[in-house]
Amino acid sequence: MGKARPRTAAFRTLLSLTQRLALRALVLPILMSVLILPISQALAWTITADFESGTLGQMAQGPTGFSVGGGMTQTTFDNTRPNTGTKSAKAFINAGNEGWGEWGGLFVNGASPYFHSPVGQGGELWFRMYVWFPSDWNWQTGTYIKIMRVLISPGSAKISLLANRFGGIVGNSEVVNQNYGSSVSYSLGTWQFIEMYIKLHATPGQGIFRAWKNGVLVFENTTHPTLPSSSHSATDLYVFSQWNDGSPVNQSCWIDDIKATTFQPANRDAQGHYMIGAIGGEGQAPTAPGSLRVAP
DSSP, X not given: OOOOOOOOHHHHHHHHHHXXXXXXXXXXXXXXXXXXXXXXXXXXXXXXXXXXXXXXXXXXXXXXXXXXXXXXXXEEEESSSOSSSSOEEEEEEOBTOOOTTTSEEXXXXXXXXXXXXXXXXXXXXEEEEEEEOOTTOOOOOSSOEEEEEEEEESSSOEEEEEEOTTOBEEEEXXXXXXXXOOSOBOOSSSEEEEEEEEEOOSSTTTOEEEEEETTEEEEXXXXXXXXXXXXXXXXXXXXXXXXXXXXSSOEEEEEEEEEEEXXXXXXXXXXXXXXXXXXXXXXXXXXXXXXXXXXX
């Protein structure tokens, strides 16, 4: 067997160039796929607030509570009615008061301790909370009561879950000035979890808005845009915040185990839609309700 011929400098240069081109062909598509990811996917986040580490009687903000600066003065860490653990947040509202700055709380875009980022065109957002309204809770209002809201920025438009004066669950989009009714009501005298999902898109037919009660889908809309334009995004998250026309009486309710995420959850509902779902109920698909409403 003859000896292998030594490689010339020119041959080694050509081989090196060929290897670099091959590596570039392999790596470039991967880099491009990362670079073209929507910001909402590239900066995915999860917020959890179980109110466990706060000081009793203090405003329910900071670690395990609402954002620093997003707490409201009459919503405090409390240990009389937790859903899980030993604490929850007690939200008090005065008779005749609309509750702004007092009732509920906010997760403020970019604020401590969560520092969550905006969710833009093509992004997805899931937002769930547990809430307990007492059996004598009075829903009386001339219009609607804000329960859960997502701010669309820039501007002040919100996509919301509301309550009507009968305690019924109502969706609302200020992006398209549209209500989405249901035949399902909030429960009294028991813990329940309420969840909303938004697929953010400015094109009709590309946006999605859904809501669940205890893991059962109560309405969905898949025809209306959920952003005014492709340059808008979802930013702040609200719990309560305003009782239009004021609460009819002094009353308190409780909030616990809030979770919001832009990561796709593992759980699904009976229709196959991804959702956060119940604590400890991952993978359990509830029975499809006869009360499901598909909003026009």
